[in-house]
Amino acid sequence: MQQLSQKAIYNQFASDNYAGICPEAWEAMKKANTGFVSSYGDDLWTELACKELREVFETDCQVFFVFNGTAANSLALASLCRSYHSVICHELAHVETDECGAPEFFSNGTKLLHIDGRNGKLDLTEVELTITRRSDIHYPRPRVLSLTQATEVGTVYTPKEIEYASQLAKRHGMRVQMDGARFANAVVALNVAPADISWRSGVDVLCLGGAKNGMAVGEAVIFFNRGLADEFDYRCKQAGQLASKMRFISAPWIGMLKEGVWLKNARHANHCAELLEQRLTDINGVRIIYPRQANSVFVEIAESAADALRAAGWNFYSFIGSGGARFMCSWQTTEADIDLLSEAVRSACHNSIERL
Numbered sequence: 001m002q003q004l005s006q007k008a009i010y011n012q013f014a015s016d017n018y019a020g021i022c023p024e025a026w027e028a029m030k031k032a033n034t035g036f037v038s039s040y041g042d043d044l045w046t047e048l049a050c051k052e053l054r055e056v057f058e059t060d061c062q063v064f065f066v067f068n069g070t071a072a073n074s075l076a077l078a079s080l081c082r083s084y085h086s087v088i089c090h091e092l093a094h095v096e097t098d099e100c101g102a103p104e105f106f107s108n109g110t111k112l113l114h115i116d117g118r119n120g121k122l123d124l125t126e127v128e129l130t131i132t133r134r135s136d137i138h139y140p141r142p143r144v145l146s147l148t149q150a151t152e153v154g155t156v157y158t159p160k161e162i163e164y165a166s167q168l169a170k171r172h173g174m175r176v177q178m179d180g181a182r183f184a185n186a187v188v189a190l191n192v193a194p195a196d197i198s199w200r201s202g203v204d205v206l207c208l209g210g211a212k213n214g215m216a217v218g219e220a221v222i223f224f225n226r227g228l229a230d231e232f233d234y235r236c237k238q239a240g241q242l243a244s245k246m247r248f249i250s251a252p253w254i255g256m257l258k259e260g261v262w263l264k265n266a267r268h269a270n271h272c273a274e275l276l277e278q279r280l281t282d283i284n285g286v287r288i289i290y291p292r293q294a295n296s297v298f299v300e301i302a303e304s305a306a307d308a309l310r311a312a313g314w315n316f317y318s319f320i321g322s323g324g325a326r327f328m329c330s331w332q333t334t335e336a337d338i339d340l341l342s343e344a345v346r347s348a349c350h351n352s353i354e355r356l
């Protein structure tokens with residue numbers, strides 16, 4: 001046990017999924033661990049979690065829980081498409097770059113058409129060009145517009161931007177799916193109601209992230225358009241995504257939604273990223289490459305500085321976005337972590353400039 005716990009990583013800014021389970025989710029899971037409870041979601045915890053999500057979103061939506069984000073996105077997309085359709089997404093979208101072809105697999109061949117756009121957001125002119133470029137039978141018919149909120153590079157779409165995107169999609173008979181792995185971070189960044197950046201701005205299906213915001217597992221697939229949820233339960237079961245002990249996925253959601261814990265966690269993560277951005281901004285040799293709006297900071301630093309940071313034990317990704325270093329904060333990040341990282345970056349950049 002001791003040996004295992006020593007393997008914990010402290011200098012960690014790689015991803016918000018390196019963080020543990022937050023106390024509130026953990027408590028709720030423990031509370032659900034009493035007696036015998038019926039399986040496969042036919043239980044009071046699951047019923048209550050769905051009810052609370054309906055309250056939070058202020059609408060009578062249909063809710064499903066799956067194990068992870070890849071399943072949530074790919075099953076949601078598959079349910080909106082036939083095999084000869086296509087999904088338009090950003091070229092940096094998780095569904096395009098990080099799901100190992102799962103959306104295509106679960107939809108039996110639906111093609112992802114990826115387009116460019118500044119700061120990780122879809123350029124709507126490009127979207128429209130892609131939709132209207134062809135209308136012949138040889139081209140996979142665009143059926144879904146997929147947006148990521150917050151985006152893969154830590155920016156957020158405003159309610160208006162989502163509304164324009166949805167209107168464009170709907171004008172062409174398309175549906176709108178939102179990858180909300182970091183939806184909570186976007187809600188607090190924008191200071192809006194969850195409904196404002198989902199169904200009120202035209203989103204049909206939201207894949208709402210839990211794991212990166214303090215849960216162990218369990219993303220919610222939320223259909224605002226109930227008609228689209230038809231037989232989604234079969235899809236989940238067939239894909240191996242129907243948890244028999246569902247209460248351990250749904251109960252933590254109750255803990256997260258109670259008194260806005262999910263937003264408190266996201267607010268904390270965003271705040272840490274904001275602090276980090278402030279500290280890094282005035283370091284010589286650091287350039288912030290995307291507007292910092294949610295819980296990540298992307299920077300360009302010299303390769304030798306990145307290597308030095310890694311050698312000193314710091315964990316961060318550099319394959320997301322256009323190749324900069326990504327520092328990701330979570331509910332578990334502390335201000336002390338931010339201080340240590342900023343100083344480490346300062347010294348790594350200083351040394352790398354000295355060497356030039």
Ligand SMILES: *Cc1c(COP(=O)(O)O)cnc(C)c1O
Nearest residue numbers: 068069070071094148152179181
């Ligand atoms: C992490 C993440 C997901 C979900 O990934 P899983 O590892 O499958 O849970 C989905 N979308 C985005 C943008 C993510 O960052």
